[in-house]
Amino acid sequence: MPQRDVSDAFPLTLGENPRFCPACGDSVEARTLEDDHRPRLVCPRGHVTWRNPRVVVGAIPVADGRIYLGRRAIEPARDRWTYPGGFLEIGESAQEGARRETEEETELLVEIGRLVGVYSRPHAGIVAIVFEASVVGGRPEPSAETSEVRAFGPDEIPWDELAFSTVESALRDWVAALPGRGPRHEPQLYVEGDPA
Numbered sequence: 001m002p003q004r005d006v007s008d009a010f011p012l013t014l015g016e017n018p019r020f021c022p023a024c025g026d027s028v029e030a031r032t033l034e035d036d037h038r039p040r041l042v043c044p045r046g047h048v049t050w051r052n053p054r055v056v057v058g059a060i061p062v063a064d065g066r067i068y069l070g071r072r073a074i075e076p077a078r079d080r081w082t083y084p085g086g087f088l089e090i091g092e093s094a095q096e097g098a099r100r101e102t103e104e105e106t107e108l109l110v111e112i113g114r115l116v117g118v119y120s121r122p123h124a125g126i127v128a129i130v131f132e133a134s135v136v137g138g139r140p141e142p143s144a145e146t147s148e149v150r151a152f153g154p155d156e157i158p159w160d161e162l163a164f165s166t167v168e169s170a171l172r173d174w175v176a177a178l179p180g181r182g183p184r185h186e187p188q189l190y191v192e193g194d195p196a
């Protein structure tokens with residue numbers, strides 16, 4: 001069974017419920033604009049505060065058929081395992097962000113490879129883009145956000161100790177794409193927002 005997504009305990013990765021207009025500083029209120037289909041946050045001068053999901057990028061670093069996962073040193077999901085990942089920064093491509101997060105969190109140098117999948121988490125306000133990556137240098141080292149970095153074979157992945165449902169979905173998809181494994185339809189993995 002998929003784990004409960006810990007984002008339930010940390011609702012809204014978006015984090016904020018804006019009260020003030022970023023353009024002018026006046027108060028905003030929810031209002032449905034003409035010809036629009038849902039309420040927007042609008043200030044008295046008519047500036048709209050757009051709220052959109054944030055993009056999380058991740059990479060599954062592979063070396064000799066094994067993948068590197070890090071044990072999180074911070075909340076949410078402290079002490080649980082994940083591949084490196086984090087919020088995409090302005091000015092970065094998804095691939096650049098995934099490579100940066102990998103180097104920050106594991107000290108591994110990687111080349112970003114194929115797309116593993118795109119995972120929507122509407123309740124958390126995120127879209128996660130996950131790549132496979134080849135380790136091309138560096139040595140695995142923990143960081144401020146990671147207490148331990150360890151390599152796992154495809155049959156050693158700590159499924160019961162993963163940090164987020166997105167991590168589980170992406171790792172299942174990565175394993176399923178390995179030679180001889182074949183695609184497996186496991187609908188229980190596809191929680192809210194996943195492709196059918």
Ligand SMILES: [Zn+2]
Nearest residue numbers: 021024043047
């Ligand atoms: Zn305004």
